[in-house]
Amino acid sequence: MAILVYGRHTSYNVQKVLWLLDELQVSYKHIELGSNPGDTETDEFGKLNPMRKVPVLVDNENVVWESNTILRYLANMYGSVKLNVENAYQRSLYERWMDWSQTYFEPAFIGVFWGYYRTPTELHNMEEIQKSLNICMNCLGKIDNQLDTQEYLAGNKFSLADICAGVFIFRLTEINLDVSLPKNVERWYKHLQRSKGYPRWVMSDFSSLKGRLQY
Ligand SMILES: N[C@@H](CCC(=O)N[C@@H](CS)C(=O)NCC(=O)O)C(=O)O
Structure with a gap:
């Protein structure tokens, strides 16, 4: 199946x-x-994910x-050679960026995306939004430094690191805030757009989320 x-x-x-998956x-x-x-509140969905969040992946009997756990699962099951999963140190080179993206970049991105885009304009707290935006710009600076001598975050090959950090770039630049990408990030962003899944899934219309706080 x-x-x-x-x-x-x-x-x-x-x-x-x-x-x-497209990659x-x-x-x-x-x-x-x-x-x-x-x-996500149905009994059927609760059996798949007790946290009642998406995404959930079902691969035969494996749920x-x-x-990020799904990404690692897919890399191990279907992309071990392409994605360098065999060697613990090689793996650590992209896993550190996955963890950093989720624990540092993502909270700042949420501060901007929820604070500015999902929150109705009359409820905006511009001071808080600006604080989050400053952290996002700092994150872009870290990514820019990393890309100074290499094509991708974990070296010269695409990896899970590029997915976890790259997913934020489209929205950061599309929500009418003044975000200009540092030059290495701009180059990397163009590379990401050449992979099939980025334009297809990430660069998709998200206007249904504007001013919407429900989910
Ligand atoms: N850390 C989780 C976050 C999952 C999460 O918050 N998903 C949101 C969508 S981005 C969700 O399920 N929202 C629907 C809901 O809460 O009913 C992950 O990376 O999978």
């Missing part, structure tokens, strides 16, 4: 998984779920949740 991916296509966590040329079926209130 084909791999199933549950999740709404406007979720950047879902997009990370769909992007990797690995693994066939899958995407099941749109999470856009309507109560979608996996948490987007």
Whole structure:
């Protein structure tokens, strides 16, 4: 049976998984779920993910949740050679950027995306948004330094690191805030757009989220 991916296509966590599946040329079926209130509250969904969040991946008897864990699972199962999973040190070169993206870049991105785009204009707290934006710019600076001598975050090959950090760039530059990308980040961003999954999933219309705080 084909791999199933549950999740709404406007979720950047879902997009990370769909992007990797396209990159690995693994066939899958995407099941749109999470856009309507109560979608993740059913008994059926609770059995797949007790946290009631998307994405969830079902690969025959294997059920996996948490987007970065799904990425690692897919890399191990279907991309071990392409994605350098065999060697612990090589793996650590991209895993550090995955963890950093989730624990440092993502909270700042959420501060900007939720604070500015998802929160209705009349409720904006510009001071808080600016603080988060400053941290995002600092993150872009770190990425820029890393890309000074190499094409991708973990070296000269695409890796899971590029997915976890790269997913934020499109929205950061598309929400009408003054975000100009440092030059190495700009070059990397152009590379990412050449992979099939980035334009297809990440660069998709997210206007249904504007001024919407429900999910
Ligand atoms: N850390 C989790 C975050 C999952 C998460 O918060 N997913 C959101 C979409 S981005 C969700 O499931 N929202 C629907 C809901 O809460 O009902 C991951 O990376 O998978």
